Amino acid sequence: MVQQLTTSATEVHLWFLDLQQPLDVDMSILSDDEISRLNTFRVSEQKDTYLKCRYVLRQLLALYINKPPSSISLSYNSFGKPDLTYNPSHISFNISHCKHSAVIGITKGSIGVDIECKTGQSLIEASSLFLNDEEMEALKFTPDPERALLHLWTQKEAILKAEGTGFSSSPHAITGYVTSSVQLQNAEVNHYHLNSFMRGDSIVSICTSTSVNIKQLDFSYELLKHNALTSTING
Missing domain, CATH: 3.90.470.20 (4'-phosphopantetheinyl transferase domain)
Incomplete structure (x- = not known):
């Protein structure tokens, strides 16, 4: 058993x-x-x-x-x-x-998880739908904007899933980490903690209420x- x-x-x-x-x-x-x-x-x-x-x-x-x-x-x-x-x-x-x-x-x-494939559709044209002005500005200085965008998407989806609303709530209210280095370790966003890493060709983000x-x-x-x-x- x-x-x-x-x-x-x-x-x-x-x-x-x-x-x-x-x-x-x-x-x-x-x-x-x-x-x-x-x-x-x-x-x-x-x-x-x-x-x-x-x-x-x-x-x-x-x-x-x-x-x-x-x-x-x-x-x-x-x-x-x-x-x-x-x-x-x-x-x-x-x-x-x-x-x-x-x-x-x-x-x-609380927990929210998201996994997204790097080989999926580009998010560049849709970036204004989920990035706020601060993130849009930071994205200009990112060496790999496609990867940074996908990373941001997984962060925001994980947070909104942890809140229990999904994208019924506005992702613009969340300011995530604009980085193409997918290595967050209990990084704080509002009152949540984010972890992220690469899994093969996918980006994984986890949002929890504690470290x-x-x-x-x-x-x-x-x-x-x-x-x-x-x-x-x-x-």
């Missing part, structure tokens, strides 16, 4: 999922509303991404709250951010995906067996 997993307000478990990895998905653990949502996707790749992300999310959350994956109940705020309805361990989570990668952050306290240590973990279906998840975290 797999042991229960634990985290704290000063630790983030950042689970990475290779979406190209085959998974033996048991559809019975999904809720009715997740099945309904799944059936709205018309593009097979989007459907596969949603299915794998929700399946892995339920498998992981089950290990942190010590309940069967199928019994986990999720509630949603007015902006659509999910949270655990039954949450005796007081954990929070957030999920993001980009092309063939997904990431699930689990901690205690945290981040543990990067690779999810595999095989880890669900023989206490492998526990040894992976403790190793």
Whole structure:
């Protein structure tokens, strides 16, 4: 039997999922509303991404709250951010995906995560939609503006996801770090803390309410067996 997993307000478990990895998905653990949502996707790749992300999310959350994956109940705020309805361990989570990668952050306290691929669409023409005047000026002196823009985007999305609003709130109200060096370590923005790093060809940003240590973990279906998840975290 797999042991229960634990985290704290000063630790983030950042689970990475290779979406190209085959998974033996048991559809019975999904809720009715997740099945309904799944059936709205018309593009097979989007459907596969949603299915794998929700399946892995339920498998992981089950290990942190010590309940069967199928019994986990999720509630949603007015902006659509999910949270655990039954949450005796007081954990929070957030999920993001980009092309063939997904990431699930689990901690205690507020959290927002975002992953964006460097090979995606240029943000130069759309920069005025999410950069404020101070950031626009700083961008002029950045050696790699495309990378700095993508870095800023992930910072702002992580913060807005931690707040629970997403881009329903204005990103212009946030002044992030205009830098093409993706190496933030508990950098302060308002009352939040930002961490960012490169993961292959992707930029990852994590927003939390306190300074945290981040543990990067690779999810595999095989880890669900023989206490492998526990040894992976403790190793």
